Amino acid sequence: MVPSRRTWNLGATPSLRGLWRVGRAGEPELRMARPAPAGPAARPFPHTGPGRLRTGRGKDTPAGGDEDSGTRSAARPALAQCRALSVDWAGPGSPHKLYLTVQALQDKGCKSKSQGTKEEKSPKRQAPAPRRDGEAQEAGGAMNVEKTGGRLFGSGRRSSLSGPPGAAPVVHRMVEAMSQLQEEKAQLQEELVALRERLAVRDSDRQATSTQLQHQVENLKEKLISQAQEVSRLRSELGGTDLEKHRDLLMVENERLRQEMRRCEAELQELRAKPAAPCTGCEHSQESAQLRDKLSQLQLEVAENKGMLSELNLEVQQKTDRLAEVELRLKDCLAEKAQEEERLSRRLRDSHETIASLRAQSPPVKYVIKTVEVESSKTKQALSESQARNQHLQEQVAMQRQVLKEMEQQLQSSHQLTVQLRAQIAMYESELERAHGQMLEEMQSLEEDKNRAIEEAFARAQVEMKAVHENLAGVRTNLLTLQPALRTLTNDYNGLKRQVRGFPLLLQEALRSVKAEIGQAIEEVNSNNQELLRKYRRELQLRKKCHNELVRLKGNIRVIARVRPVTKEDGEGPESTSAVTFDPDDDSIIHLLHKGKPVSFELDKVFSPRASQQDVFQEVQALITSCIDGFNVCIFAYGQTGAGKTYTMEGTTENPGINQRALQLLFSEVQEKASDWEYTITVSAAEIYNEVLRDLLGQEPQEKLEIRLCPDGSGQLYVPGLTEFQVQSVEDINKVFEFGHTNRTTEFTNLNEHSSRSHALLIVTVRGVDCSTGLRTTGKLNLVDLAGSERVGKSGAEGSRLREAQHINKSLSALGDVIAALRSRQGHVPFRNSKLTYLLQDSLSGDSKTLMVVQVSPVEKNTSETLYSLKFAERVRSVELGPGSRRAELGSWSSQEHLEWEPACQTPQPSARAHSAPGSGTTSRPGSIRRKLQPSGKTRPLPV
Numbered sequence: 001m002v003p004s005r006r007t008w009n010l011g012a013t014p015s016l017r018g019l020w021r022v023g024r025a026g027e028p029e030l031r032m033a034r035p036a037p038a039g040p041a042a043r044p045f046p047h048t049g050p051g052r053l054r055t056g057r058g059k060d061t062p063a064g065g066d067e068d069s070g071t072r073s074a075a076r077p078a079l080a081q082c083r084a085l086s087v088d089w090a091g092p093g094s095p096h097k098l099y100l101t102v103q104a105l106q107d108k109g110c111k112s113k114s115q116g117t118k119e120e121k122s123p124k125r126q127a128p129a130p131r132r133d134g135e136a137q138e139a140g141g142a143m144n145v146e147k148t149g150g151r152l153f154g155s156g157r158r159s160s161l162s163g164p165p166g167a168a169p170v171v172h173r174m175v176e177a178m179s180q181l182q183e184e185k186a187q188l189q190e191e192l193v194a195l196r197e198r199l200a201v202r203d204s205d206r207q208a209t210s211t212q213l214q215h216q217v218e219n220l221k222e223k224l225i226s227q228a229q230e231v232s233r234l235r236s237e238l239g240g241t242d243l244e245k246h247r248d249l250l251m252v253e254n255e256r257l258r259q260e261m262r263r264c265e266a267e268l269q270e271l272r273a274k275p276a277a278p279c280t281g282c283e284h285s286q287e288s289a290q291l292r293d294k295l296s297q298l299q300l301e302v303a304e305n306k307g308m309l310s311e312l313n314l315e316v317q318q319k320t321d322r323l324a325e326v327e328l329r330l331k332d333c334l335a336e337k338a339q340e341e342e343r344l345s346r347r348l349r350d351s352h353e354t355i356a357s358l359r360a361q362s363p364p365v366k367y368v369i370k371t372v373e374v375e376s377s378k379t380k381q382a383l384s385e386s387q388a389r390n391q392h393l394q395e396q397v398a399m400q401r402q403v404l405k406e407m408e409q410q411l412q413s414s415h416q417l418t419v420q421l422r423a424q425i426a427m428y429e430s431e432l433e434r435a436h437g438q439m440l441e442e443m444q445s446l447e448e449d450k451n452r453a454i455e456e457a458f459a460r461a462q463v464e465m466k467a468v469h470e471n472l473a474g475v476r477t478n479l480l481t482l483q484p485a486l487r488t489l490t491n492d493y494n495g496l497k498r499q500v501r502g503f504p505l506l507l508q509e510a511l512r513s514v515k516a517e518i519g520q521a522i523e524e525v526n527s528n529n530q531e532l533l534r535k536y537r538r539e540l541q542l543r544k545k546c547h548n549e550l551v552r553l554k555g556n557i558r559v560i561a562r563v564r565p566v567t568k569e570d571g572e573g574p575e576s577t578s579a580v581t582f583d584p585d586d587d588s589i590i591h592l593l594h595k596g597k598p599v600s601f602e603l604d605k606v607f608s609p610r611a612s613q614q615d616v617f618q619e620v621q622a623l624i625t626s627c628i629d630g631f632n633v634c635i636f637a638y639g640q641t642g643a644g645k646t647y648t649m650e651g652t653t654e655n656p657g658i659n660q661r662a663l664q665l666l667f668s669e670v671q672e673k674a675s676d677w678e679y680t681i682t683v684s685a686a687e688i689y690n691e692v693l694r695d696l697l698g699q700e701p702q703e704k705l706e707i708r709l710c711p712d713g714s715g716q717l718y719v720p721g722l723t724e725f726q727v728q729s730v731e732d733i734n735k736v737f738e739f740g741h742t743n744r745t746t747e748f749t750n751l752n753e754h755s756s757r758s759h760a761l762l763i764v765t766v767r768g769v770d771c772s773t774g775l776r777t778t779g780k781l782n783l784v785d786l787a788g789s790e791r792v793g794k795s796g797a798e799g800s801r802l803r804e805a806q807h808i809n810k811s812l813s814a815l816g817d818v819i820a821a822l823r824s825r826q827g828h829v830p831f832r833n834s835k836l837t838y839l840l841q842d843s844l845s846g847d848s849k850t851l852m853v854v855q856v857s858p859v860e861k862n863t864s865e866t867l868y869s870l871k872f873a874e875r876v877r878s879v880e881l882g883p884g885s886r887r888a889e890l891g892s893w894s895s896q897e898h899l900e901w902e903p904a905c906q907t908p909q910p911s912a913r914a915h916s917a918p919g920s921g922t923t924s925r926p927g928s929i930r931r932k933l934q935p936s937g938k939t940r941p942l943p944v
């Protein structure tokens with residue numbers, strides 16, 4: 001049965017729609033907007049359209065992390081994904097709704113958000129407003145999900161969630177994380193500030209130390225300047241000669257202090273520049289350089305960290321700003337929530353009241369409901385729709401919960417990121433701390449070095465200063481003690497000055513008297529000298545006279561014998577034994593054992609084989625000295641080949657003979673007389689070989705020379721073309737001998753391997769002039785090494801050698817003849833029979849002194865020759881030449897005059913020969929430049 005249709009007046013009974021609305025109004029709606037989901041998994045609303053969430057741009061935005069990853073560094077990937085969440089409660093027009101906004105931290109993200117917000121606002125405003133009564137308009141232009149006429153509308157980047165209870169803890173955690181980050185940032189900033197302050201303090205300390213050092217140097221400078229002033233003051237006070245030493249000392253000290261100060265300044269500069277320029281030579285320099293490198297690296301890292309920190313600061317700042325914004329929104333939302341709660345509670349109360357009133361009207365209502373159930377299919381349909389809608393809303397709520405879960409996951413990742421960032425910050429902090437510690441250590445070590453150096457420099461400066469002060473005190477003391485002396489000296493000086501003014505007059509007077517005295521003394525000395533000179537000359541004449549008398553007494557021809565030692569050339573056997581003996585009591589006797597019979601000879605002197613060269617020379621040196629006095633002297637060595645003639649005359653290099661010793665003696669004698677006499681010594685050397693006279697010192701030794709008689713009639717002989725060398729030293733003589741020796745002819749014979757086959761003559765001419773009187777003298781010394789006197793048969797000579805021997809014997813025979821003629825006082829002495837006697841005519845004439853050295857071979861086999869030689873020597877010894885006369889003249893003479901003829905000044909006297917009239921004596925021809933002593937011609941008979 002179908003019940004009849006009945007109508008009840010419901011009065012204030014709300015409609016079903018109103019009831020539904022009342023039921024829905026008790027549930028707050030959560031609206032959520034997110035700018036860009038991180039990925040498909042995190043994308044909460046992949047769908048769009050009614051009932052879906054859409055982005056403000058009308059489509060799904062790419063993951064914000066993708067955009068961020070391009071600009072963020074790989075080291076901080078989590079940072080790029082960092083999001084700030086802001087929870088907004090809807091405005092007063094929509095008290096049931098909670099808006100949750102997830103924003104990207106990036107600026108770009110913010111921008112897109114704001115753009116998206118604008119975009120979201122406009123469709124919301126333009127869209128038709130299918131709202132029912134009591135529904136409030138959404139504020140803020142966020143993405144909206146609205147229930148309008150059973151449909152759900154979503155727009156923009158916000159989506160509604162089913163209520164704040166799920167979102168509030170997330171927001172709180174985020175807020176807490178942000179606040180922690182903020183605190184950490186603040187702590188870091190504080191630490192940075194503290195660090196900067198500490199650095200500033202250290203810099204200021206260092207600056208202060210540097211300033212202090214500067215002050216010390218300035219003080220030192222001032223002290224030095226004051227000392228310099230003190231020194232200059234003292235110097236000006238001192239002034240005196242004795243005090244100049246102190247002044248110099250102070251100057252030196254001052255200079256040293258200046259140098260020390262300069263050194264201190266340099267050290268200071270070095271200390272200042274030490275961080276920039278590492279010290280060289282320091283033992284810690286390498287370590288310091290390493291530390292410095294490390295410090296610079298750390299500084300770089302610190303700078304980098306600072307940069308990162310500033311970036312973090314910036315990010316934190318941005319986050320803080322956003323957090324503040326979220327907080328503001330959260331507060332607004334909380335306020336709205338409180339209002340909404342209040343409103344809801346009020347409405348709940350109203351509803352409760354309504355329900356209570358309805359319950360009070362229970363039967364009619366049940367009836368009405370029953371009626372509605374039975375009668376109103378429409379209402380049923382509406383109910384089912386409402387249930388469907390309710391189902392849909394529940395789905396939405398589940399979805400929103402899912403979104404919330406994702407958000408929580410994001411928040412967790414943000415937490416992780418925060419942890420990572422904290423760890424990174426901690427690491428940076430530790431690095432910073434370590435770098436800071438190292439920097440502090442290095443700065444401390446540098447500070448210590450600097451302080452040490454400063455202390456050392458200061459100590460040194462103090463020691464120097466102390467020394468300077470002590471010196472200064474000493475100088476002051478000296479000054480105090482010296483000042484009275486200075487005063488006395490000044491007084492003395494003034495007195496002396498006055499005396500000095502009068503000194504020239506005194507000096508002139510004294511000079512005058514001294515000059516007179518000196519003149520007188522000089523005159524006395526001169527007269528004494530003249531007297532002494534006169535006496536000296538007289539004594540000299542006396543000595544010469546005595547000497548000549550001695551020579552005369554000894555005989556003008558003296559003969560000495562020298563027996564050579566037995567040599568290995570003599571061979572061995574009985575023939576080589578010595579046949580010569582000597583008288584131990586009389587050195588003038590020689591005994592020869594000839595054919596078993598002893599034969600004795602008496603000569604002037606006999607030298608045994610033991611006699612040295614010097615012994616022999618001592619015997620002849622008186623003759624050489626007389627040559628200086630102007631006498632002609634002839635010394636010749638006679639004897640058989642190999643008897644030692646050359647040894648006696650020339651000798652060896654180590655043990656020179658008569659020739660070299662004679663010239664040395666002449667040099668020394670001439671040097672002794674050099675104060676009164678000027679002497680010139682010239683040397684000629686000639687050789688007579690096969691009766692040919694040759695010049696041994698000439699350029700062409702083979703050229704034959706002739707002996708000429710001076711056409712002046714003086715009877716003097718000369719050899720035109722004979723070379724004459726002036727010698728001044730022993731070296732000159734040696735050169736002459738060497739030169740002459742090479743030109744001398746020597747050949748091999750049976751008797752002497754190097755037997756001299758010629759007569760060698762060394763002619764030494766000594767010319768002297770008395771400086772005071774002008775007296776001139778010329779003496780000639782003939783030193784003759786005769787050729788060997790062996791007999792032809794014994795020598796075994798043939799051919800040219802035989803001819804040589806014949807010439808030698810002929811000349812020696814001529815020498816014997818001359819001596820015999822002189823002995824027998826014949827009117828004619830055959831000087832011209834040989835070149836030898838002719839050349840020696842001057843020296844064999846009556847005014848000359850002749851010494852013959854007979855060389856004797858001691859061996860048995862040579863006894864015949866020895867006998868012959870000794871007999872010849874005895875004969876010569878018996879000849880007495882005229883008394884020796886001196887060749888002296890007054891006036892000047894030329895260098896060649898002893899042999900040269902001077903026709904202009906002489907009258908030729910052909911008769912004037914060696915045998916000229918006895919007693920003719922010394923003549924002085926008028927016009928002649930020299931006064932030559934002519935041979936006396938008087939020969940005494942030789943004792944046979």
Ligand SMILES: Nc1ncnc2c1ncn2[C@@H]1O[C@H](COP(=O)(O)OP(=O)(O)OP(=O)(O)O)[C@@H](O)[C@H]1O
Pocket residue numbers: 563564565567609639640641642643644645646647648752754755756757786787788789855
């Ligand atoms: N007094 C002496 N002491 C040592 N050795 C001597 C002495 N006299 C000569 N002799 C030596 O005897 C040798 C011959 O001497 P020397 O040549 O002087 O003889 P000589 O008479 O000049 O011969 P000649 O006529 O052939 O030139 C040389 O070896 C020389 O050294």
